[in-house]
Amino acid sequence: MPTRVKICGITRPLDAAAAAAAGADAIGLVFYGPSPRHVTLDAARAIVAALPPFVTCVGLFVDAAPEEIEAVLRDVALDVLQFHGRETPEECQRYGRPYLKAIAMTEGVDVRAAEARYASAQGLLLDTHQKGRPGGTGQVFDWGRIPGDLGKPVILAGGLSPANVAAAIDQVRPYAVDVSGGVESAPGIKDERRMREFCRYAKGEV
Numbered sequence: 001m002p003t004r005v006k007i008c009g010i011t012r013p014l015d016a017a018a019a020a021a022a023g024a025d026a027i028g029l030v031f032y033g034p035s036p037r038h039v040t041l042d043a044a045r046a047i048v049a050a051l052p053p054f055v056t057c058v059g060l061f062v063d064a065a066p067e068e069i070e071a072v073l074r075d076v077a078l079d080v081l082q083f084h085g086r087e088t089p090e091e092c093q094r095y096g097r098p099y100l101k102a103i104a105m106t107e108g109v110d111v112r113a114a115e116a117r118y119a120s121a122q123g124l125l126l127d128t129h130q131k132g133r134p135g136g137t138g139q140v141f142d143w144g145r146i147p148g149d150l151g152k153p154v155i156l157a158g159g160l161s162p163a164n165v166a167a168a169i170d171q172v173r174p175y176a177v178d179v180s181g182g183v184e185s186a187p188g189i190k191d192e193r194r195m196r197e198f199c200r201y202a203k204g205e206v
């Protein structure tokens, strides 16, 4: 089975359609105000409407209030939630949707303990840790810190690009790869050619 690809931080309907055409299995919408990739409810609805069938839409939150998440869920057809903050497992699962828990790959992180704690998660998204930046850092972390015997699907994130995604997959063997800055021409603006390249390398087509 080829490695799945999630392209995160989509802010425009045309980028969503281009991501799907490039071969992305999922796209991510950032509902976190301080991010340059933050989307409004109107933008999110338009992006979802631009997606063909069978492309998963993931909504991303950072310690958001439940009322905020519920308001998004009422308006936007999200398939999966992704939590990048200090949300507890109970907070992640209260919406009755599948969810991914992002784990910041700090020096001393215990990924196995995180896996046990977030037993209800559909998968773990392992991302670079940078103080004050809960995601979208554009930086790679040391993939050697990922235990090889995790039971849950691993979504590898952090500084991936067409240039390094094949090596990352070779070393980590993740369930999926997640990219944002590595396929952009500017924050929040995706580059069609880079998305195509990324998907081809991730799926072993080159």
Ligand SMILES: O=C(O)c1ccccc1NCC(=O)[C@H](O)[C@H](O)COP(=O)(O)O
Residues within 6 Å of the ligand: 008, 009, 028, 030, 032, 035, 036, 037, 060, 062, 084, 127, 133, 134, 135, 136, 137, 138, 139, 157, 158, 159, 160, 178, 179, 180, 181, 182
């Ligand atoms: O993308 C953001 O701006 C962002 C802000 C706050 C929390 C998460 C955010 N992105 C989450 C993602 O899933 C990114 O794709 C992931 O962090 C990798 O980003 P990059 O290193 O730029 O590929």
